Amino acid sequence: MGGSESLPKVSLTTDRVVLVTGGNTGIGYETAKWIAMRGARVIIACRSEERAKSAIERMQNEFKMEKSKGALGLCSSETLALEFMTLDLSSLRSVETFINNFKAKEPKLHVLLCNAGIGLHEQNYTEDGFEIMFQVNYLAHFLLVAKLLPLMLNSGEDCRLIFVSSEAHRTSSFDLDKAQGKHHTKENFKRLMYYGNSKLYQIMQMYCLNRRLQVANLTVNSLHPGLVNTEINRNFDDMKCLSCCFRLGGSLGMIKTPFHGAKTSISAAVNPQFKDTRDAYYIDMRIGRPNNLARDQRKQEALWKYSVDCLKDFLKEEDLQYLEKP
Template structure:
């Protein structure tokens, strides 16, 4: 497994429930697996049921291997408590369907890992909802998911956490309050690394604004950079600033395995010392100062207002009131 894991091995009760978007692959896979191996119940929220079932089967195989090695900090269950639920962040309707299915299950929700994301695209693409695809998948759909699940998290007991998986790429983003989705880029000019960077900046701004809204509640929000992780997403960056940064980090041996990439997410989600802590952006599990644009309150307000305007058809009054 490599070097010593930098996340605490804690005992998680079976009735402590986490949702991991994009939990069937990469960082999300290892986040989900370890949450379950420490005892919790985990919902993998992703598009493909087939890929999710394959991931769950592989998790249980690796779980058996860990038990044979007598790895410390894992439970002795017969199999992991991991389930699949359908979620396609390309579709706002899919988000609402997920929310309705989750609420009808009667479950509580203690941890929400907004991990799903896409990287650089070959061409400018828009979703069925009319939004730039990277913006919607990486940010807007998960904003909608958070908004609808907040009431449930508030009612689920102490120390509930939302983890927004961002990226070092946010440092190179340019936020435009007048053109939040950077729609001014026409097809020939499209540089989707800028769109990716912008989406990751939005996640950190969301953390700050959400924590203001939730300051007197049991729900806290973190954001983080998981590292330069050797995943499918990494291979999408074939040009632009992100390709340069990734190449440089790989050259100096600073890239990580997907398991190592999950350490920061796991630490943010389960470290008992972080109970009640807010407004922290982590890199390598260490508090780090994000870009000044992420901390700009006027930018945060502009993004918040724009997000709500984009989602006005999906935010009934009872949900909207919880965002104010």
């Protein structure tokens, strides 16, 4: 695996607006930084202002370092066009406020990277009453996408919507009656399966969206970043065996660095070669194949209906017109 020379060769301008959820750390951090270093204006949507501001400061310093090393393909500006906006996906009210703030200040959105996520969380419920991984990884992004779609559809050429999913979708089980895991106790809650379910739902959402959005300027794709040494393990620190393997793998170089993990996201977002690609599930910057469950159209549509119902207090008539099946 190479360094920055292995990233797509593309030169962007600040007219191109890219939104990365969870851009303050891990895969999202590297994704936001490298897309900004290619010249785009990048907004990181994060729940902590302090963490976001310190991430932007680090990105600016790392940009200067890359410049001094003579890295290829960097934008010519002195500083990166990076901004922060508050978004807490565990609260649908926060998502709604974020959307209103975003729409009030941004007339265009070209790339939306649904990256923020939590892994293998113990059984927990949000203030909206949903299982936390279901909401943060999937449902809150559904609302974000639904409300920002009109903006993307009116933003001109080559708009891209990308879901950072996972190979963990293969651990999923599809039963919408049990989607919130309320039949489980804290002790027997299957964290990996519910994480996998949230990642499965993202891929299913991709197929549903592409079916509905038969437009030339907006594509929807998904990806698996690889096994990446990030802070994702903070939620399974108590699962000693798994977190030890993760740490050991990281220190032995068997798990990707956040930069290498971000390459597939960066490529999906800006590689000119993928401009017209849709319904792809990228792995290592190539098109892979999600499992049969993810590709089951009847189940995809059942999930879609279930999700719209979960969001009934937030989706208005005008939002639904973009979400209707053709």
